[in-house]
Amino acid sequence: MRYCAILAAVIWAGLATAQGWEDRQVFGTGDAPLRVLSSTDTSFFRPIIEDFIATSPEVSVEYLVTGTADLDVLFRADPTAYDVVISSAMDLQLKLANDGFAAQLADVDHPDWAEWHDSLFAFTTEPAAIVINRAALGDLPVPRTRQDLIELMRAHPATFDGRVGTYDVRQSGLGYLFATQDARASETYWRLIEVMGRMDARLYCCSGAMIDDLIAGDLVVAYNVLGSYAEGRSETEAALTVILPSEFPTTMMRTALVSRQASDRPVAEAFLRHILALQATGDATRFPLPPLAAGDGPVIGLNPALMTYLDKMKRDTFIGEWEDAIVQDD
Amino acid sequence: MTAEVNTRGSLRTRLALILTGGAAGLAVILFVVVRALSAQIAQQGQDNVLSASMSSILDSALVRDGRVSLDFPYSSLSMLTTDADDRVFYAIYEGEVLLSGYDDLTVPQGVTPDRSRFTTVAYKGEPVRLATGVRRLIGADGQRTVSVTIGQTQDALSNTLNAISRNVALLGIGFFVLATGLAVWAASFTSGQLRRLTTSVTRRGPQDLSPVSKPVPSEMVPLVGSLNTLMSRLDHTLTQSEDFIAEAAHRIRTPLATVRSHAEATLQRVDHAENRQALLSMVRAIDESSRAAGQLLDHAMVTFRAENLEKGEVDLEEVLRELVQRMSPIADMKDITLDLVAQDASVLHGDAILLQNAFRNLIDNALKYAPAETAVMIRVDGRKVTVCDGGPGFAMDEIHLLSGRFVRGKDTGHKVGSGLGLTIVQAVTTAHGGTMTLSNRPEGGACATVQF
Incomplete structure (x- = not known):
């Protein structure tokens, strides 16, 4: 464990300096901002965060944008450093929840097909x-x-x-x-x-x-x-x-989870609930992303089968075939 | 009236306790057994799905380019989707080397290819059901052993079990309530039979010794039979003794009359004062005995008739007027006047002979104790008859004893009496559903009041 912690610290230190965030913005003026790790462009989330801060002005939000694969590595390396994780890679998100990184939220009024294990919540299609x-x-x-x-x-x-x-x-x-x-x-x-x-x-x-x-x-x-x-x-x-x-x-759902080791769980949960509530309003100015829609054809299901292609062997095989097909330089 | 009875326990309580206790025991057994069975079935269901998933992963194993690879289908994991979104874990090993999956998952050892193994372990803070299977692959370089362990949390399983437990608990409670109701009903039905018998015995009149005629359950036949036998013996004994008394009294009265007439005849012929005095005493004693015998007969008659009242319309005023008329000569001899005052006199539904007998005893008593030159007041007021005299009155300390058999007041002196007069009045009054009260008048004299 100590080795892991040191490794995590080293990776984190390395990433913190070397990590080129695609974007990093702080909303609000609170001392200890809610750290949101996301793969979604800030432009889409700015209205959502501003709306949230308007309801609870003492809260500030640090919004960190990176790629979906990076995001998974970063979060697994230090789950205490982030409060909310938002990503479009449903499979990686589901595996995070399955591996116990996500907190379970009680009494969330959300369609059953758009949530998993009360801990992973989809909010767009x-x-x-x-x-x-x-x-x-x-x-x-x-x-x-x-x-x-x-x-x-x-x-x-x-x-x-x-x-x-x-x-x-x-x-x-x-x-x-x-x-x-x-x-x-x-x-x-x-x-x-x-x-x-x-x-x-x-x-x-x-x-x-x-x-x-x-x-x-x-x-x-x-x-x-x-x-x-x-x-x-x-x-x-x-x-x-x-x-x-x-x-x-092929339709995916963007999902969000609250870190089980979040420094401020209540605020993190409130933020997630706020996203889900905004999604449900269908108001395009307050929620610029496409809201959940059940009717438009099949959506990739939120279930453990998503972990199939994350299997090391399956992934190696798939990447191998994909490379064979697309990389034809040599 | 209830005599002291030794009590230990209650049949009804015991019966109800045994039955409800049994029902509670059965309900608990029902709950435990059904829950255990359904837990087994539910676990079997989960094991089947885990087994299918594990097999489908294991089936995809093959040796390619000298390496073991498993290209398992999407369905292997998607079949593990549950309503409760159970978490899924797996580990794939070749020998001791982890090929993929969770390296910290505890994999059971010693699983053979012909038999998969199911275990429950704690993993990531939750109980996880594991299915483990092994397959041997033959590659170019020899035999390889691949083992697949797939695990699933048990949220859906425990949800199902909770739902079943709830339903079975409801079933058990329902069963218990129903059985308790039945037990209480059975207990009160059983004790009700006993109570009914008790009531029918208790409600009887004091003289009713007839056998119980209502049908009773077969279990109570010996008891009721014994009771009937006891009562008929008692009845027989009572009748015998009363018959004996009546017979005895009758037998005594007739010779006494003869003795008295002889004594009176002798008195006419005797001059000597001492002898006359002795003869007078003798006549008095004979009178007393004869009167006692008469009253014993009366009492026996009253006792007999009180059980079988020959009811008719009885005009109280008429009865009393007739009595006054008949007893006036005796009253005249003692210089006593009989005054009858009737006011709204009622017509009573009763036994005329008994009533007459009772009133005669009352007037007789008054005449006996009233001094000469006084009046005996007989007052009829509705259903109330009062007889008052100008005598010394009752002694207050013994007034409540006077209606007992053979009880006489202390200061009756030389008056002839048997001590049965008021007993007869009391018996007649009670037989007619009335009450008798004795009191003294403030201005002196005794009063006997009969209120029907």
């Missing part, structure tokens, strides 16, 4: 999308399905070569979740990845970076981009088209 730069695509038809996209790329390699992007599943927890769920649903995924590999696909850590490159025109198409991010940007950037693949949509 967000589909994975194909996003296209309309201008870069030119006169080519807009693909509606994965199959369309495969055929389009095969027919017009010149347009797509080096200009297709997707998640690097080795870096991104969410990318890995989307990839494993796609692979579970259909063999089409592997053919798509193979074709993308042949097009010399560019691999990304996050949806934001893919959208940036799409807008810049460096990418024609990005696969498995977070729909919500793309929608948010496509409203301002008319060039982007967001397509939800019609044959089988």
Whole structure:
């Protein structure tokens, strides 16, 4: 245990200095801020946090943004350092709860399918999308399905070569979740990845970076981009088209948990309850993320099966196959 | 009236206690057994699912490129989804080397391929049910042993058990309440039979010695039989003794009359003062005996008739007027006047002969104790008859004893009397549901009041 503690301290110290947070902001003026570790861009959470601080002004919130895979490593290394963990990687979150990192909350009025073990709570439903730069695509038809996209790329390699992007599943927890769920649903995924590999696909850590490159025109198409991010940007950037693949949509739920070792459990719980309550209002200005929706097709289920692809052997096998398909440099 | 009886315990309480105690015991046994059975069944259910999950993981094991790999399906873990969101843990070992899963999970040792093992351990602060299975793989370089342990917390199981326990507890309580109700009913039904018998015996008149005729349960037949026999013997003895008394009195009275007439005849012929005095004493004694015998007969008659009243309409005023008329000669001899005052005299539903006898005894008493030149007041007021005389009155210290058999006042002196007069009055009054009170008048003289 001592070894672990020292290791954790070393890692933490290393991360604290070397950790380049994607974003780090403090809301409110309290002395001991509530530390929220999140994979969600601050822009989406700013109204939610401000709303929370308005109800309890003595509280301040430190909002730390990093990637889903990083987030899991950081939190496991020092669960006392963070009070609330928010991530789009449902599998990693579920494993955190399963491993006993999450506190159980009593009497939360929340749909049963959107919570697990009274400790992990989903508060959005967000589909994975194909996003296209309309201008870069030119006169080519807009693909509606994965199959369309495969055929389009095969027919017009010149347009797509080096200009297709997707998640690097080795870096991104969410990318890995989307990839494993796609692979579970259909063999089409592997053919798509193979074709993308042949097009010399560019691999990304996050949806934001893919959208940036799409807008810049460096990418024609990005696969498995977070729909919500793309929608948010496509409203301002008319060039982007967001397509939800019609044959089988992959929809994830963003989840939050309260650390069992949170320094201030009551405030952390209040914050989580506040998120769930705001989600339920359906007010887009107070809650800019897509709220929970049961009706829009199948959603990745919150259950222990999510841990299947987190199994070391399964992961090694999957990453191996994925690399074989997409990385064709050597 | 209830005589002192030795009591130990109560049949009803004992019966109710035995039955409710039995019911409580049965309810507890029911609860324990059903709960244990359902716990076993529920555990069996969880074990089956764990076993299926473990097998499906184990089945995916194969040796690839000299390495053991398990590419287990999504369903292996998804089948462990429960309503209570139970946590799931697993560990996959090749020999002693952890391939994947939780390295700190306690894996049972010595599991063989032909038999999987189920254990319950505490893991991460919760009881976890583990299923462990082993499989041997044949690779190019020989035999490999793969073991899979899959565990699940028991929240759903304990929820199910709690629900079952609640229902079984309700069932047990319901059973107990029902059985208790039945026990109380059975106990009170049983004791009710006894109580009914008691009531029917208690409610009888003092002279009623007839056998119990109402049907009784077979268990009580010996008791009731003995009771009936006892009462008929008692009845027989009583009748015999009263018959004997009446017979004796009758037998004595007739010879006494003969003796008296002889004594009076002799008195006519005797001149010597001493002898006359002796004869007079003799006549007085004979009178006293004869009167006593007469009253014994009266009393026997009253006792007999009181049991079987021959009821009819009796006009109190008429009865008394007739008595006054009949007794006036005796009163005249003693210079006593009999005054009858009737006011709203009632017509009573009773035995005329008995009532007449009672009133005659009252007037007789008054005439006996009233001094000469006084009046005996007989007053009828509704259903109340009062007879008062101008005599010395009752002695207050013995007034409550006077209605007893053969009890006479202390200062009766040489008056002829048997001590049965007021006893007869009392018996008749009681037989008619009335009361007799004795008192003294403030201005002197005794009063006997009969209120029907």
